[in-house]
Amino acid sequence: MSGIIAGFWGLVAFRFVSKLVNSGQFSGDSTSYFRFTVVGLLLVSILVPTATGASMSARNEQVQGTLEYLASQPVPRLALGLSWSAYGFIESSVIAIIVAVLTVMIGFNVAHIDIPVVIATIFLSIVIFSAIGNLGAALVIMLQQGMSLVAGLLSVVVIISGTLFPISEFPSWIQAISHLSPLTYALEALRSALLTNQAPTSIAKDLAILTGFALMLMPLSSFGLSRAFRVAQRKGSLGTY
């Protein structure tokens, strides 16, 4: 419940902030900045808990003392990592859907909906952020710390990827970095699918890049998690925190 209230309250604030924004690509329509931020914040509100959920769950299991026993269970270690991400994803998705419905009541509307693109973008983003989450969980398992590193990195990614401001407003060097973030392409694709009538080739390019990130990060996170368990097994640290 607190998640729903916090999410909704944040968007209400941006509803009023948007009335002050009347420049650049948002000029002429007081709701356009609001719509821009709603899409960004809703996507981020699903993806960030998906990524941080894995490292948080791994750390909780470590501190509770259940991690070692879980590792002795007849289940692949990668499945453990995915289940940790899934918990954050499911919880945050339910919250995001409720907040999205409430947001319509305060003026959010979409120009059109390209459902296949929306589904593909969200699916690819979840795969990517689950993989990032598993890399975070790997750090926690290996080093018994790393949660704050993951959270800090994600907060930077959220800002530079254009969640709250178009990346065109950033200095050129930040814009260059933002193109290394998968969230940049996810936001561009989702906004194109909901708010603008962008050329299909532009959306296809974003989806192709997201697919590339997913294909690169999935095996990397699988390797990372398996390696982390190996290191912890060698150190004998699965049962300690």
Add this chain to the structure above:
Amino acid sequence: MVAAPPNDSVGIEVRELSKRLRGKEVLGSVNLVVPRGTVCAIEGRNGAGKTTLVRILATVMSPDSGTARINGYDTESHGLAVRRSIGVSFANERSLYWRLNAYQNLQFFGRIAGMPKASVAARSTLLLEELNLTAVADGQVARMSTGQRQRLMLARALLTEPVVTLLDEPFRGLDDDGIHLLKRVIARLKESGNTVLVVAPMIRGLDWVADSMHRLEGGVIRTIDKSESDGSASELS
């Protein structure tokens, strides 16, 4: 639970196993063979390496050298197959979810082990009854006594009907009734063809059910003649 094992006659096999932790040798060169369907008990002082041995067999710790096999499966190269064969109870009551009740703990672990919901429910009810936990099954684990948690950890270890059971200090916190109950369970497991490894500071009350008894000392295992335990049986009776 497990597909045809590569070795039919040996339940647990350990060869030249060594492990150092934080610069200290915990296991020197441990050798152990436990035939299938037998009970093996290992005693040793605190810090002798008993838990380290169980952890290696349970695939949550890697040896520095040597090999450990469960039903012929190497713990390093066939970890998942090993984990499908074993049921383990570590000497760590924090390995339970304390905010859940006994029944929910069994449900959770049964489900992640891939058991169908109905099987977990039936098996949980049976084990909770056998281990005299039915009356407290609905209460949070946090409110249980140490002995009750110990019995719950045993129930969890037996949930998937493993072919090899590893019990690390299973007598800890148990009262006389609990000890008798545990011994009965070990005897039942043996009758049903299970391979059981018990490690504890004292194992002398297990001489009537154990097929082999050993002492882990100075990083190596030596076999104890059962007669060595005569007269000390009261310690675990």
